[in-house]
Amino acid sequence: MPVNLTDAELLLLGLVSEMPRHGYELEQVIETRGMREWTQVGFSSIYFVLGKLEKAGLVAAGRPRGAKARKTFRITPTGREVLCEQTIAALGSYRPTFSSLLLGMVHWHVLSRDAALNALEARLSSVAAEIERLERVRRQRQPMPDHVESLFDFSTGQLNAERSWINTTLDYMRAKPW
């Protein structure tokens, strides 16, 4: 039976696969690696998700040593298989994400020429600000492994593509005689 994990499940399964960790530790790793920038996994849902993974036999909880000890989760052999399958699927298939830009451009004509141009110019500055922010985050997070550096290259590349598209479009819309 093919398993379909949610983003939060796949994320936690991957972190537990690095080494056995308990819930609070997972929260800390998610926080330090800034994973909340691109996934939605709340602190309270970590335990819920771990419970689901445990039920599905993908992770196993070690018995806590002592009354105050925390429950540590480790990946099971089945969990590792599923992690590999899901990673291949995540890398291999394109999942479209839709930008607010699409709705904005579709309704361009409801605005005056100046209002539309101003709005697009504002987008240009917010894209530039985001590029600069990612750049700072990248440095704060050093050291990162090369596959995570590449992930940042991907995000920056997308933003640069958008910036260049905005510039081209602004030029065109400004030059348009009507």
Add this chain to the structure above:
Amino acid sequence: MVDDALTDLTQDRATLRMLYAPPAGAFSMVDVPGLPFAILDGEGPPEQAPIQAAVKALYTAIYAIRREARERMGKSFVEPPVEVVYWADDLRDLAAGNRGKWHWRVQITLPVWADAQRLMDSVADARHAPGDKPAVRWGMLTEGKCVQFLHIGPTNGLPEILEGLYSHYLPQQDLESDGPYHEIYLDDWSRVAPQQRKIILRQPVRSTK
């Protein structure tokens, strides 16, 4: 300008393997050539928290160089590991594990084209908060003849290996220490379980004969 005395590890894969992929679980000899380093001196005893902070500061400082390295070298790019060098004014404190009396520094090998000026540019580019610039310095280090040991596992296995090195292996081979001992960490500890962590122990030596 590339100094001829420096070894370009991206061109010399054999040396690269010898330096960072020795056989596991046994002492072996290695001749460490002159390499350029970014170095950050540690303060106080070598506790985990200040070492981790220094490692992070060093990685942040050389970020611009690592990024350029990735672009320039493409497929032949290799992430150099971080090294921590330990020494004591009195060698006996090192052997006895009196860590309170140890000195330490963290260092990472740089590409040959990254000279002292390039390192300073990289530090300036790192976007530290004002007044928070780490005192990273450039240095060329030639260790020469060394004994090394690749340990795979948690750090509590290290004292036994060191005991074997200083009390048995070196005397048997007619060798003695000749420079500070260091550990090279091949993994990011926040991502790799203790049982799988690879650490190279390296001790420069000279012959006693």
